[in-house]
Amino acid sequence: MIAASPTSGNIPPPAHAADRSDADDVKAAAAGDRQAFGRLYRQHVDRIYGAVYRLAGYDHARAEDLTQEAFVRCWQKLAGFRHESAFSTWLYRLAVNVALMDIRSRGSDPVHMMDEELVPDNGETPFCAAERDELERAIAKLPPRARAVLVLHDVEGWKHEEIGEELGMAIGSSKAQLHRARGLLRNVLGEGS
């Protein structure tokens, strides 16, 4: 699912690690240097796109919109970046936040809207093996909020406390969503896998 990025004449050249660091470009971009911001974009777009692409259910069109919005917000907020974390971490959190706000704004799939009959009992292990493509297709079929919790916890490695904070839900709700998401995933993948 990894696509090659086309090149264009007006895209700034990729940064050479030895020549420029993020810190230089962040400083310049915060002062309004569009070329420096372009270099930051080139440096980080694949990681950002990957995260929002997964959260958007492997939907390229939505992932493109969310990525654009994330970079525009980054540009607007860059002057407020305090260097308390790495720029890549700050940008990643900002982009995930944009994707989660999109999910929240749609107000979709609170827990009660999910089909409880599809979810295995608490005692049943929801873990199952699958091929990568099969797994991605199954994740894409999950309801958006359940998918967000599954992707953030199981793929991105977030803690329930962080997920609850970002999605505006209790830690217990995050755990319940994860259990349901895993159960639904197992159901989609099939018992035999």
Next chain:
Amino acid sequence: MNELEWHRQMRALREPVAPQRDLWTQIDAALDAAQPTVSAPPARRRPQRVWLLAASFAGWRYLPEA
């Protein structure tokens, strides 16, 4: 499959993905309408004011009373 294998399988999905098309042109265009919220540097105190304060203090402290 146990939980450890599950996590290994899921974490393997965490990879960078290149967009299918170039997004920079649209982002670059959108930046024109989204100027950065650059906070103005804090205004420096005028040095003249410091000297005025010092001079008035010195006058009050050291000059004989009229």
